[in-house]
Amino acid sequence: MExxxxxxxxxxxxxxxxxxxxRLIYDQCKLEESRATQDGKGCCEGIEKAFTMACGCLNLSxxxxxxxxxxxQNAGLITCTRQGQTYMCQVNEDYVDAVRSFLG
Amino acid sequence: MExxxxxxxxxxxxxxxxxxxxRLIYDQCKLEESRATQDGKGCCEGIEKAFTMACGCLNLSxxxxxxxxxxxQNAGLITCTRQGQTYMCQVNEDYVDAVRSFLG
DNA sequence: CTTATAATTCGATAACTATCGAATTATTCC
DNA sequence: GGAATAATTCGATAGTTATCGAATTATAAG
Structure with a gap:
């Protein structure tokens, strides 16, 4: 990555x-993913009510x-799509990989 | 890492x-390291004249x-020690590792 | 249509950052 | 000690960021 x-x-x-x-989003996604795998559904579709969840966890307006x-989102790390009143949020693994392997 | x-x-x-x-520093260190290994010296002691080198490569004051x-340095990514008029500069591998594996 | 809830946008502010050139300090060499 | 070179510090400036509360927009439910 340049x-x-x-x-x-x-x-x-x-x-x-x-x-x-x-990290919150990432961990949640991992959790969902392992559940999905257990259920034989393959991959994680994203986490629901991400915004609401975040509001509950972070002490910020x-x-x-x-x-x-x-x-x-702007950096490309996550993708959010509105679903009714809430968010569906996904981590973009390629980007996380790019960070991980940015050296070596 | 917190x-x-x-x-x-x-x-x-x-x-x-x-x-x-x-990246410049990092790449240079890797180069030195492979040389050092070839010479049977073990690890890289750091790169000399890092500042001077950087001045030649980056178009900044x-x-x-x-x-x-x-x-x-302040972030902990590198350590510089003055050697006479120039720098001796080393990458702190632990920190780079922390970045790499900050997730997963 | 009204109300309730969720999320966004707006405007403000205080704090921080990148950058430069000039002045300064540190080191080496004569 | 004086000259040359290397790096740092200083002061300024323009631009960016984090944060808030209030106002607004979007959606869902009665």
């Missing part, structure tokens, strides 16, 4: 609260959390 | 030019480059 894009990903993860948010979600 | 420290590392890598700088070095 520097510009990678730097953008790092920037998205450079705020402590936003990093926590991303809703507008700030909304902002952080946007940043993570 | 969020606070990890976020700091990401912040250090979130600037495109600084990311380039880090010396003061800005100095600032970027400081940021990388």
């Amino acid at each position: 520097s510009k894009r990678l730097a953008k990903v790092f920037k998205a993860l450079s705020n402590e609260r936003r990093l926590e948010l991303f 809703r507008s700030t959390i909304s902002h952080h979600f946007k940043e993570l | 969020s606070k420290r990890l976020a700091k590392v990401f912040k250090a890598l979130s600037n495109e030019r600084r990311l380039e700088l880090f 010396r003061s800005t480059i100095s600032h970027h070095f400081k940021e990388l």
Whole structure:
């Protein structure tokens, strides 16, 4: 991945609260995925009510959390689609891999 | 690694030019290391004249480059020791590993 | 259509960042 | 000690970011 894009990903993860948010989403996704595998469904479709969940976990205003979600999306780390009143949110594994293997 | 420290590392890598700088240092270190292994010396002692080298590679003022070095050091990614008029610079592998495996 | 809930956008503010050139400090060599 | 080179610090500036509360928009349910 070229520097510009990678730097953008790092920037998205450079705020402590936003990093926590991303971890929250990531962990939740992993959980869903293992459940899905157990049920023989294959992969995780994404987590529901991600925004609501995040609001419950992070001590920040809703507008700030909304902002952080946007940043993570903008960097390419997650994809969110609205489903009725709430979010369906997925982690983009390729991007996470890019971070992991950005060196070596 | 806890969020606070990890976020700091990401912040250090979130600037495109600084990311380039880090890669430069990192690649150079890897090169030295493979040479050292060939010579039977074990590991890389660090790269000499890192600052000077960086000045030649990045199109930025010396003061800005100095600032970027400081940021990388401050985040824990590299260690620089002055050697006479120049730098001896090393990558802290543990930190790079932490970044790589920050998830999964 | 009204009410309730969820999420976004807006406007403001305070704090932080990248960058530069100039001045300064540290080191080496003559 | 003086000159040359290397790196740091200083002060300024323009741009970005995190955060909030209030106002707004979107959706669902009665």
